[in-house]
Amino acid sequence: MAFPGLYEPDRGGNVLTVIGESLIDRIQSEQRSPIADYVGGSPLNVAVGCARLGVQTRLVTHVGKDDHGQLIFDHLAHNDVEIVTGGTAPTSTATATLGPDGSASYEFSLDWDLSSASLAAWASFETSSHLHTGSIATMLMPGAHTAYTLLHDAKDMATISYDPNCRPSIIQDVGFARQQAEHFVGISDIVKASDEDLQWLYPDKSIDLAMQHWLELGPALVIVTKGAHGPVALTRHFRLELPADSIVVADTVGAGDSFMAALIAALNQLDLLGPSKREDLMNLDQEQLLAVLRYAIRASGITCSRAGANPPQLGELGTVTAPA
Incomplete structure (x- = not known):
């Protein structure tokens, strides 16, 4: 099996490094139709979504040297995402069962250990202006501890975004999950849940009180998506709520990840990422945030209109419409 090499630091700088899990989504309907395999994992989906929207992206992850791992490597290569990988366990899987309304429930078989990738991850962080993490990667030990330490130590080097994308079937202790989420919220500039x-x-x-609590922990921006009811955003200066687009839903797999990716891409297009932009991000005005949210809503809607975690290309979505 011909796996590509690891990230080489002399390949040049990038805008974004994502740290988080890669896995294979094995999707079936409640009628137990034949299983279809899709490359997935919330952070991987965000990395692919950002790359498709023109953001130069690397992914720090764990992928096993097996057939599922090869699918992931091929998918990342096809989408121009560089990869840093660690650990020796098999590639993780998530079996998603789709309900009649297209919603998904999951069962997982996974491993999350980045101990052998820390130095390569740090080398990638040093050439990134923005870092993103979320989901299982921030909850499951021992990799969650590694992810937090790396991001905490890199806070002066890059802006940081976080999406908890909670999986109660994996992390059942809500007190522990809350503590982990708040640790990551506390080092983040942008939080989406x-x-x-x-x-x-x-x-x-x-929801509003929980958002306010997170904002008080440090981020410039907290956004909560409410499915068909659209997102609500909170900054230190205002609250903003928008409706979702009206679409025909194929399924909701990867919709939140697509929203997150488009959020990062839009902020990048408006030159609002990187440590030198923290004050600008903290003082984001309503017109800027409206443009960013509309961009993310459209991206999520496109993803919901087709099967699997299949975020839009830049040619489909275009660039964010900057406020005058």
């Missing part, structure tokens, strides 16, 4: 994430993490708080 779903309403389901916040309802699970904070069952005794409203």
